[in-house]
Ligand code: BES
Ligand code: MN
C-alpha cells in the first residue's frame with residue numbers, strides 16, 4: 261500500500277502542473293471584466309473534485325459567482341468534514357511591481373523557499389491552499405484511505421465579502437451539516453514552527469466622500485476662502501487616532517476583549533524576531549498602539565487603516581485646483597465581541613459629527629464580518645495538532661491571526677460547528693501584494709498533513 265509520502269513523491273510534478281493550470285485563469289472577483297474567467301475557474305474546480313473522487317459535484321448558482329459543492333458520503337454514522345476554500349483571487353495590480361506576470365505562474369527559489377515557490381496571484385491565497393485539499397482527497401479515495409464523509413464548498417466571492425455565500429449557508433443548513441469545518445486559507449509561523457490559527461479578526465469596511473464646492477475651483481481665486489475637501493478629509497482621518505495611536509471613535513473599544521496577563525504571556529512565547537520583521541519590510545521601526553507588542557497589535561487589537569485615498573489632480577505635472585470632492589476607503593479590523601455592524605454605525609456617526617461646516621460627508625458601508633476565536637481543547641484542534649506532529653515532528657503553536665475570513669463566524673452561527681484553520685502559507689508569501697507566491701514545500705506538506713487530520717478526527721470522534 262502507498263503512503264501519502266510515496267504518493268506525493270510519485271505525483272508531485274502533476275500536482276504542481278495542475279495547480280499551475282488553475283493559477284493561469286485570472287479569477288478576479290472584484291473586477292467584472294474577468295467574469296468569464298471566474299466562471300471558468302468554477303468549472304475547473306468542479307472537474308477537479310470529480311477526478312478526486314467526490315460522488316456528487318455541482319455548481320450552485322448564486323446572485324453572484326457560483327459555489328462549487330462536492331461530497332463523498334461513505335457512511336452516515338461516520339463524522340463529516342466540511343472543507344471550505346475560495347477560487348477567486350485579489351486584483352493583481354500594480355502590475356509593474358511583479359517580476360513575472362501574475363497569471364503566468366513560474367517556480368523560482370527564494371531564501372525562505374529553497375525548494376522553489378510558485379509565483380502567481382492566488383498561489384497561496386487561496387488556490388494553492390484550496391487545491392491541497394483536492395489532492396489530499398485524491399490520495400485518500402484512490403488508496404482507500406478516506407476514513408469519514410467529506411463535503412467541499414469552494415466559493416468565488418471570498419475576496420469581495422462572501423455576501424452570497426452567507427445566503428447559501430443560511431438556506432442550506434442540512435446539506436452543509438458537518439462535525440467540523442476545515443480551512444486552509446491562513447498562514448503558519450515559519451517552516452520549522454508549525455502553527456494552527458485560532459483567531460481571525462473581524463472587519464468593517466467603509467468608503468467616505470467629502471464634498472465641498474459644487475465644482476472644481478481655481479486654487480488661486482478661491483484658495484483660502486472655501487473648504488478644500490482633500491485638506492478636510494486628511495485632517496478628519498488624522499483625528500481618528502490619538503497620540504498613543506488609540507482610535508478616537510467614541511465607543512469603539514467598549515466591547516473589545518481584553519486578554520489576561522497570563523494569555524498575553526502565553527502569546528509572547530511564540531518565536532518572533534522584531535529585527536527580522538523590520539528587515540523583511542525595510543522599515544527602521546514598527547509603529548502602533550502604545551502598550552502592545554507587534555504581535556498583539558496585529559492580532560488581538562482592533563485597528564483603523566486607510567486603504568486608498570483619492571481626489572483632485574494626480575496626473576503629470578501640476579494643476580492648480582481645489583477639487584470639489586475627496587474620497588477614502590477605510591477598513592477597521594475588529595477583535596472578538598466587537599459587532600461589525602455596530603462599529604460601522606459608530607464610525608458613521610462619529611465621522612459625520614467631526615465634519616467642519618463648509619463640507620458635506622457621506623459614509624457608505626461596504627461589507628464586514630465578525631472575528632473568530634476557536635478553543636484549543638476541541639476534537640478538531642486536537643486532531644489537527646496530532647496531524648502536524650506526525651508530518652512536522654513538532655507540536656504546532658496556537659496563534660491568532662490578524663486577517664479576516666468573515667464567513668467563519670457565520671459558519672458557527674448557522675451550522676453550529678467549529679472551524680479548524682490549518683494554514684500553510686508564510687507571512688512573506690506576499691498575499692494580496694505583487695509577487696504573491698506559495699512554497700512548493702508548503703504545498704506538498706499541506707497535502708501530506710491533511711489526510712492525517714481526517715484520520716485523527718475520525719478516531720477521536722469515536
Ligand atoms: N485568506 C485571507 C485571510 C487571511 C490570510 C487570514 C492570512 C489569516 C491569514 C482572505 O482571503 C482575505 O484576504 N480576507 C480579507 C477579508 C475579505 C472580506 C476581503 C482580508 O483579511 O482582508
Ligand atoms: Mn483567502
Ligand code: MN
Nearest residue numbers: 350385419692
Ligand atoms: Mn485574500
